[in-house]
Amino acid sequence: MADREKSKLNSDSSAQSNSSQKDSVQNRKVLLDLISDNEVRSNCIASKCLLGITLLFGILGLAALFGLYDVGDRVIAIDFVIVSLLGVFIYIHARLLQFKHRGLKYLVLIGILLVTSVTHFLFPQNAIAIFYLPLLVSTSYYDRKLSAIVYILSWLLYTANMALNVILEQTSSVVAQYHAYMEVTMWKQPKFVLLYYFIPQTAMFLITAAIGAGLSLRGKNLIQAQADMYAKAVAAETEIATAKKIQRGSLPATYYKDPDGRYEVSAFLRPVKEIGGDFYGYFRMGDDVVFMIGDVSDKGLPAAMFMMQSKNTIKTLVQNSSSLQEAITRANTVLLDDNKSGMFVTLWIGILNVKTGVGQYVNCGHLPPLLKHADGTVEAIECEPDLFLGILEDVAPEAHVFRLDAGDQLLLFTDGLTDAENETKEQFGSAALRGALAESKANTAHLCENLIERIDVFAGKSTQFDDMTALAISFNEIEPSHRASLEVPAVSASIEQIMNGCNDLLQSVACPQNARRLVDVMMDEVCANIVGYAYKGTPEDGTMRVELEAGANFFKAEFIDHGVAFDPLDGERPVTDAVAIATSEDDQLDSLDDISEGGLGIYFIRSLSDDCKYRYENHENHFTVTKIW
Amino acid sequence: MTINGIMEEGILVATIEGRIDSVTSDTLETYIDVNVTDEIQGLTLDFADVDFISSKGLRVLVATKKKLGNRELLITHANSAVMEVFRLSGLLRIFKVEA
Numbered sequence: 001m002a003d004r005e006k007s008k009l010n011s012d013s014s015a016q017s018n019s020s021q022k023d024s025v026q027n028r029k030v031l032l033d034l035i036s037d038n039e040v041r042s043n044c045i046a047s048k049c050l051l052g053i054t055l056l057f058g059i060l061g062l063a064a065l066f067g068l069y070d071v072g073d074r075v076i077a078i079d080f081v082i083v084s085l086l087g088v089f090i091y092i093h094a095r096l097l098q099f100k101h102r103g104l105k106y107l108v109l110i111g112i113l114l115v116t117s118v119t120h121f122l123f124p125q126n127a128i129a130i131f132y133l134p135l136l137v138s139t140s141y142y143d144r145k146l147s148a149i150v151y152i153l154s155w156l157l158y159t160a161n162m163a164l165n166v167i168l169e170q171t172s173s174v175v176a177q178y179h180a181y182m183e184v185t186m187w188k189q190p191k192f193v194l195l196y197y198f199i200p201q202t203a204m205f206l207i208t209a210a211i212g213a214g215l216s217l218r219g220k221n222l223i224q225a226q227a228d229m230y231a232k233a234v235a236a237e238t239e240i241a242t243a244k245k246i247q248r249g250s251l252p253a254t255y256y257k258d259p260d261g262r263y264e265v266s267a268f269l270r271p272v273k274e275i276g277g278d279f280y281g282y283f284r285m286g287d288d289v290v291f292m293i294g295d296v297s298d299k300g301l302p303a304a305m306f307m308m309q310s311k312n313t314i315k316t317l318v319q320n321s322s323s324l325q326e327a328i329t330r331a332n333t334v335l336l337d338d339n340k341s342g343m344f345v346t347l348w349i350g351i352l353n354v355k356t357g358v359g360q361y362v363n364c365g366h367l368p369p370l371l372k373h374a375d376g377t378v379e380a381i382e383c384e385p386d387l388f389l390g391i392l393e394d395v396a397p398e399a400h401v402f403r404l405d406a407g408d409q410l411l412l413f414t415d416g417l418t419d420a421e422n423e424t425k426e427q428f429g430s431a432a433l434r435g436a437l438a439e440s441k442a443n444t445a446h447l448c449e450n451l452i453e454r455i456d457v458f459a460g461k462s463t464q465f466d467d468m469t470a471l472a473i474s475f476n477e478i479e480p481s482h483r484a485s486l487e488v489p490a491v492s493a494s495i496e497q498i499m500n501g502c503n504d505l506l507q508s509v510a511c512p513q514n515a516r517r518l519v520d521v522m523m524d525e526v527c528a529n530i531v532g533y534a535y536k537g538t539p540e541d542g543t544m545r546v547e548l549e550a551g552a553n554f555f556k557a558e559f560i561d562h563g564v565a566f567d568p569l570d571g572e573r574p575v576t577d578a579v580a581i582a583t584s585e586d587d588q589l590d591s592l593d594d595i596s597e598g599g600l601g602i603y604f605i606r607s608l609s610d611d612c613k614y615r616y617e618n619h620e621n622h623f624t625v626t627k628i629w
Numbered sequence: 630m631t632i633n634g635i636m637e638e639g640i641l642v643a644t645i646e647g648r649i650d651s652v653t654s655d656t657l658e659t660y661i662d663v664n665v666t667d668e669i670q671g672l673t674l675d676f677a678d679v680d681f682i683s684s685k686g687l688r689v690l691v692a693t694k695k696k697l698g699n700r701e702l703l704i705t706h707a708n709s710a711v712m713e714v715f716r717l718s719g720l721l722r723i724f725k726v727e728a
Contacts, residue, residue: 495652517681517710520648524683528651600684600718607717 026234031227035142038223042140043099046108049137051091053115058084072178083115109138109150117157121164128158128201132208139212142219151209155202162198166190240301244274247304250311252282255445262354263289267471268448270416270464277303277345278414278467279311285351287553288359290318292349293366293412293471297388306343310335310389314347324351325399328362328389332397335390344390348412352404356551357478360399360610360628364389367415367430370437374407378438380430381410401554401611401626406478409444411437411451416468420455423462428455444474481551482508490544490561495527498546502557509550515629519555522608525601526625529568530559556626567614568623569602632660639670646678649686658689665696672697677706682714690724701725 061080063069071077090111094104112134120130131154138150168175169187179187186193256265267280277296282289294310296303314331321327328349335345348366352359361381365388368380386397404410413433420428433451442450448470455468484505488494502523506516530544544561605612611626630647641664649657665672672693676682682690694702704726707715712728715721 492652495650499650514709517708518713520650521681521683521710521714524648524650524681528683528685600687604684604714604717 027227027231030230031224034223034227034230038140038142038219039105040099042137043094043104043108045140046105046112046137047091047094047099049133050108050111050115051087053112053119053133054084054087056084057081057115058087087111087115105141105146109134109146112137113150113153113157116154117161120158121161127197128205131155131158131205135208135212139216140219142216142223144213144216144220147213147216151212155205155209158201158205159198162193166193240274243301243304247275247308250308251279256282258284258289258354260354262477263473263475264444265289265291265471265473266445266448267469268452269467269469270452271299271467272464273300275301275304276467277307278416278469279307280412280469280471281311281315282471282473283315284354285319287353287355288351289354289473290315290349290351291412291471291473292347293414293469294345294347295366295414295416295467295469296345297343299467302341303343306339306341306345310345310347314349318349318351323399324349324360324362325397328364328397329395332364332389332395333393336393339390344388346388346414350402350410352475353551353553354475355479356403356481356553357405357408357475358401358403358551358554358628361402362386362397362399364395364397367413367418369410369412370434371404372409372411372437374405376438378434380434399610401628404473404475404478406475409437409447409472409474411447411470411472413470414467416464416466417451417455417470419466420459420464420468421462422458422460428458432458444472447472479551481549483550484548486546486548487543488546490531490542490563492531494544495524495531498527499523501546502548502555505548505550506555509552511550511555512629515627518608519627522605522625522627523557525604525608526557526559526568526623529601529605530561530566530623554626554628556624559621559623561621562619563621565616566621567616568605569612569614630656632657634660634664636669637673640673641665641669641671642673642675644675644678648680649682649689651683651685654683654685654689657686658692661689661693661696665693669700671701671703673703673705675705676708676711679708679711681708681710684718687714687718687720691720694724703727 057080060069060071061077061084064071064077064080065074071080090107094101094108097104116130116133120128123130134150134154135147138147141147165175165179165187169179170176179185186197251269252267254267254269258264265282267282269276269278269280271278277298277300278294279296280291280293282291284290292314294307294314296307296310298306310331313334314327317327317331317334318324321330328347345364346366347364348361348369350359350361363383363385365385368382368385370378370380372378381402383398383400387395389395418428418430418433422428436451436454437447440447440450440454451470452468482505484501486498486501488497499520502519503516506519511519542562544559547558547560549556605625608627609625610628611624613622613624615622630645630649630653632643632645634641634643636642643660643664645657647653690702690704702724704711704724707726707728709728712721712726715724715726
């Protein structure tokens with residue numbers, strides 16, 4: 001293996017062990033914190049315990065000094081009081097330290113052991129049970145070493161007491177007198193003491209110590225488990241926080257103003273959890289601005305991951321396809337692959353020329369955006385929505401033409417806004433959103449915030465249950481379009497005049513040559529179609545009006561005549577004829593003959609135009625074609 | 630629209646100038662009727678100066694192809710708009726069209 005590869009492997013593994021070292025250092029710190037918390041609590045209990053016992057001594061001593069109790073000697077009574085004062089002193093000291101000092105547990109446990117031991121010496125017939133006090137107190141520290149030391153010391157002190165009592169019975173008259181006074185005779189018979197006190201009591205002590213050790217271990221394990229869970233929770237939180245940063249960082253700014261001042265975009269996104277599946281996006285592409293909004297079918301981390309993929313896929317494909325329709329069709333295919341979790345995403349994407357405000361949009365299962373005109377009226381940009389992305393193959397969404405005038409505000413939003421609920425489970429609704437938009441006096445920079453505030457007021461105390469996203473775009477300046485108007489008799493001879501007018505207009509907006517040719521084909525088909533039929537059947541030829549409009553990226557023609565209602569698009573469906581030509585084997589050319597006159601023409605009108613519409617109004621036929629390049 | 634034809638090794642090479650639209654297609658039709666006889670071995674249409682062709686023009690070409698039968702009909706120097714029209718109509722599979 002090459003040295004460079006080897007050293008890269010080494011650095012990778014050391015980087016990994018560095019990070020896991022950091023983790024285990026972090027985990028150890030949490031564990032130590034929990035252990036020291038426990039120690040503080042145990043210190044508190046132990047100090048109180050010591051205080052309690054010593055106070056008992058103190059009370060006895062005081063009682064003796066006042067003649068209410070007999071402890072044998074005045075000196076002993078004073079000793080008792082001193083001991084209790086020590087106990088009080090230790091307690092107050094520990095309290096001032098907030099029970100936190102490192103050596104405190106040793107001090108307190110030793111104190112308890114001594115007092116217990118003295119008590120046991122004086123009242124040995126009360127058995128070893130007295131030593132259960134230091135045993136229990138030390139167990140609460142969950143420290144096996146400490147417990148072991150205390151257990152051993154306790155037993156040693158017990159044994160010493162037993163031995164002392166036997167020895168001093170023989171050697172000290174004070175002690176012998178005391179034993180006689182207490183009517184305890186067992187100390188005269190060491191063998192008896194050994195067999196019937198020492199051995200059974202030691203056995204009991206061992207059993208109890210074992211139980212204590214078990215409790216101590218259990219306590220320690222619980223603390224360890226607590227530390228582990230805490231560490232995991234912290235790690236998870238950190239990951240989510242990082243994911244949130246990544247996701248927010250991948251979205252463009254919440255406000256943008258074009259440096260030329262032509263347009264402004266503002267956006268708002270509030271996910272339900274830390275990260276969510278809604279997204280918005282906008283970017284400049286040559287003379288066009290592309291803007292979009294989408295909603296992934298889920299919430300939380302999985303939706304966020306799919307959202308990132310969707311957004312990036314769509315942007316890349318839009319930048320690398322020859323049309324919006326092609327880009328979104330390809331995006332659907334990409335999102336279908338590698339999508340085992342079956343998630344899907346809605347999308348509304350628009351692309352507008354920044355000079356003319358004219359362009360196209362695609363709607364894949366998303367709510368129609370709202371358009372607010374400068375005069376305050378609001379309309380929805382409706383169309384037959386195409387299917388969401390990521391569900392089925394062969395989704396070929398349709399691109400529709402739309403335009404924004406100067407002073408218009410377009411609002412894209414996700415259903416988190418219209419579905420927002422209040423305490424009585426009422427939804428905000430699209431009508432209310434329309435109303436809010438109409439009433440809002442906010443400029444584009446604050447429009448989204450303003451609307452969300454309204455919705456929050458409506459929602460009151462109930463919690464948000466779906467991601468809320470909105471994007472607003474407006475144009476401040478639109479280049480005026482070039483127009484021309486012709487009124488000609490509806491006969492073939494007028495076609496040339498119409499075509500000339502059309503080409504003059506296209507030249508005035510510097511339409512590129514290829515686009516100009518295709519507009520010419522389209523216009524030729526429309527003229528041939530309409531002129532041929534407009535006044536068919538009427539005694540005299542009528543006139544027709546042709547309104548032309550063109551801009552840097554579009555051409556639009558409207559044909560108006562007073563003939564009988566005639567829809568140029570109403571005819572045989574020539575699409576299938578053209579396909580039949582392309583796919584049939586024999587006599588393919590005959591099928592062209594079968595197409596009714598004008599059939600192929602209709603097909604070209606539909607294929608070459610980006611939008612064609614017919615309506616009959618006030619006894620007038622209106623037929624409009626639009627082409628964008 | 631003007632059409633100029635020369636014979637090259639038995640093949641009629643016709644250079645068309647202008648657009649082949651709903652109005653001018655008739656001119657092309659007439660030219661074909663007159664000049665495409667049983668004697669010529671093939672027809673080449675030079676579209677170098679053809680601005681565009683629309684559906685009426687395509688019909689004329691279809692009729693021409695039928696008239697030629699097995700003899701070849703070749704279209705040369707087609708611009709991208711002409712190509713697009715052939716493509717949309719599905720006729721690229723039937724006509725030999727060169728850019």
